[in-house]
Amino acid sequence: MKIQQIFTDAGLRSTKARIAVLNVLTNANSALSHSEILEQMSSQKEFDRVTIYRVLDWLTEHHLIHKISGENRAWKFQLSQSSYSQIEPDSDKKQFLANLHQHAHLHCTSCGKVTCIHELKPQFPKQVLAQYHVESIDINIKGLCSDCNHP
Template sequence: MKIQKIFTDAGLRPTKARIAVLSTISEAPSALSHPEILDRLSNQKEFDRVTIYRVLDWLTEHHLIHKISGDNRAWKYQISQKQFSESFKPQQQLISTDHHHAHLHCKICGQITCVHELEPHFPAKILAQYQVSSIDINIKGVCANCADSIHHKN
């Protein structure tokens, strides 16, 4: 699916910066931090660090990407794979402000994978006391690729 079509289908204005940032994030094999995105767009001089921050905030606000708590309290940004499936309907995504799934985070390579099949469940009594807008669950370990390379070294 073309990046520009995601904006059009959602009724959002696709600017050059928004398209560049969303394309960069969508092409990455794992979640990216602001500095990583800035580095990947360094050949395009019109995108400075402030512009990238503003675009990331805008994309997050419109639920086209989501933030994941990375190492050293740095945010990483990722698009869920479901957003690029044929059944994805951007309007539905824009209505939902929930981010209720887990992330697998490799301690060696830093790859972050969304796990939509794992959702947290809390007692109704606890949730009645709070308006929960998002839940961030990070499961840290070693991905299959890194585990294989460790195994081959031994």
């Protein structure tokens, strides 16, 4: 999907910085930290680290990307698998997209690669959900990825 189409489907305003950050995340093989994104954008001198932080916060707030708890409490960011084009008219867009990011993540303890596992979703007893509104879930499974797990 083209980057501009993501903003169009969401009814959101794109900027040069938002497009650049989303482009980096779209082309990434796994979740990236702020510093990894900044490093990939180093040739684009007009974007400083504060601008990138603000863009990441904005993209997360609008559910175009999601953040994953990484090593040493550093966040990693990844393009959301869902899109605004999947949402039925008259539904709560933000709640729909927030619910889609309730899955597990595999963290490689060697190379740091993070992979979303959409098939593994938590199940809560109804009495828990009646007492608490779940906004996000962060399940992290740590181990070695197939590239690092060589005997």
